[in-house]
Each structure stands twice: as C-alpha cells, then as structure tokens.
Amino acid sequence: MHLQFITGDEAAARLDVDVTRFVIAGWAGRDRDAVLHHIRELEALGVPAPGAVPLFYRVATNQLSQNALLEVVGNETSGEAEPFVFFHRGECWVSLTSDHTDRYLETFSVALSKQACIKPVASGAWRMREVAEHWDALELTSWIKEQGEWVVYQQGSLSSLLTPQALLTRYLEGETAADGLAMSCGTLSTIGGIRPASEFRMALHDPVLGRTLEHTYRTGALPVVA
Known part of the structure; x- marks a missing residue:
C-alpha cells in the first residue's frame, strides 16, 4: 500500500512510502494490570481472552488508508488510537493509526475482525530518533x-x-527490520467502555518538542445483507 507523509523535516519533507508488511500488535500494555483491564473490556463484549500477550496479527496492507471517510459493514465498529511505526529508506518513522475493528465479528475471531475494517493512518510523521529518548x-x-x-x-x-x-x-525474532514493514503498536483502555461510533478523532502529542500528529475520520455503514 502506498502512503504519503508530511514530516516538517527539510531533509525529508515528504515521504512516499510503500508498505509491504503490516502488523498489528495486540495486548501490548507494559502494565499487566492494564492489559488485564483491556482483556476484561473485550470479554464483556464476548471476545475470548488471548492465549498469550502480546500477540501479532498480520493484516493486508490494502487495509491502510489516509482517507477521512471510510465504509464499514453494519453499525458495530469502533476505532482505537495507536502509535504507528514504519521503516523507510533504512530509518524508523512514527505516525498514528486507528485499529478500527468490527466488534461483532471480534466475538468470533479477533484475527478476522482486524482484517475486516480499514485502518486509518494520519498524514504526518516524525523520525523515531527524534522522540525515542x-x-x-x-x-x-x-x-x-x-x-x-x-x-x-x-x-x-x-x-x-x-x-x-x-x-x-519480539515480532522479528532476530530478523532485521526492512523497508516496507509497518506496525500498529497497541492501544489504551477506553473511558466509559468500548462502544460503536461513526466519528473518531485521534492525536499523538509530543510535549517535549511541542508538536502533534492528528487525524479525524468518519464511517458510513453499508447494509448487512443476509
């Protein structure tokens, strides 16, 4: 999937990136209690607990989109803001994505629910080396x-x-990260519980360098035809 990013960097003001491998890291909390809280959130919706944490889900790269309007099937979908990292010309970059997920399908298969919805990606990016510390x-x-x-x-x-x-x-297991690899790096618990919403806004703010990546999108529901 071809994505374009604006960086604000004179040396690389615009990136034209071809993502060839897209991975979603699930259950990626550092605090075990927070991970268990998110597992309980999803169990309340009928989603089975994972067999291990973290887990890594491969998702088709054509599910990535920088559009502001998406189409989904039915009304049981919702977003989750996540840091998004990708490799381009030998360097790691940071952006922002939403792991938009079909919550009904998730009760049957988390892997299939990850694949069912388009994943919105912001149009801005930072160099990882600028924020790593x-x-x-x-x-x-x-x-x-x-x-x-x-x-x-x-x-x-x-x-x-x-x-x-x-x-x-953990994911690469000794393999070197190559250009074209992108990973969605986990999410935070929700406030008030996971629930469907057709309009979603997300932001990743850097209080040290005083800048923000952001993206807003909305979904239009296609009919569920039996």
Whole structure:
C-alpha cells in the first residue's frame, strides 16, 4: 500500500512510502494490570481472552488508508488510537493509526475482525530518533462523537505501552527490520467502555518538542445483507 507523509523535516519533507508488511500488535500494555483491564473490556463484549500477550496479527496492507471517510459493514465498529511505526529508506518513522475493528465479528475471531475494517493512518510523521529518548512522555488521545459532541474516549501517555523497539524485537525474532514493514503498536483502555461510533478523532502529542500528529475520520455503514 502506498502512503504519503508530511514530516516538517527539510531533509525529508515528504515521504512516499510503500508498505509491504503490516502488523498489528495486540495486548501490548507494559502494565499487566492494564492489559488485564483491556482483556476484561473485550470479554464483556464476548471476545475470548488471548492465549498469550502480546500477540501479532498480520493484516493486508490494502487495509491502510489516509482517507477521512471510510465504509464499514453494519453499525458495530469502533476505532482505537495507536502509535504507528514504519521503516523507510533504512530509518524508523512514527505516525498514528486507528485499529478500527468490527466488534461483532471480534466475538468470533479477533484475527478476522482486524482484517475486516480499514485502518486509518494520519498524514504526518516524525523520525523515531527524534522522540525515542522521551517516548514515554508522548500523549495519546482519542475522541468519539456522541449526540453531536466530541467526548474523550482514550487518554494517557505511551509509558503504559510496550515500546515499538520491544514489540519489534519480539515480532522479528532476530530478523532485521526492512523497508516496507509497518506496525500498529497497541492501544489504551477506553473511558466509559468500548462502544460503536461513526466519528473518531485521534492525536499523538509530543510535549517535549511541542508538536502533534492528528487525524479525524468518519464511517458510513453499508447494509448487512443476509
């Protein structure tokens, strides 16, 4: 999948990236209690607990999109803001994605639910080396629109998640990360429980360098035809 990023970097102001392998890291919390909380959130929706944590789901690269309008089947889908890292020209970059998921399908198969929905990606990116030393200070927030108002849905620092380096080490098992690899690096617990929403906004804020990656999208529901 071909993605384009704006970096604000004079040396690489625009990136034209071909993602050839896309991985979603699930159950990627650093704090075991937080992971168990997220597992319980999903169990309340009928989603079976994972056999191990973290888990890595391969997803088709054509599911990545930088569009602001997506189409989904039915009304039981919702987003989850996540850091997104990718490798391009020998360097690791950071952006932002939503692991938009079909919650009904998730009760049957988490892997299939990951594949069923398009994954929105922000159009901005940072060099990993610019944020690696203060990674834990980065702040992830998402909002959903309910009754016409934006409501905070997730909020917290990345200190609660395993670092991309830790996740990549576990996933690659000694393999060297190659250009074209992209990973969605885990999410935070929701505020008020996981619930469907057709409008989703997300932001990754760097309080040290004073900048923010953000993306807003909405979904249109296609009919469920039996």
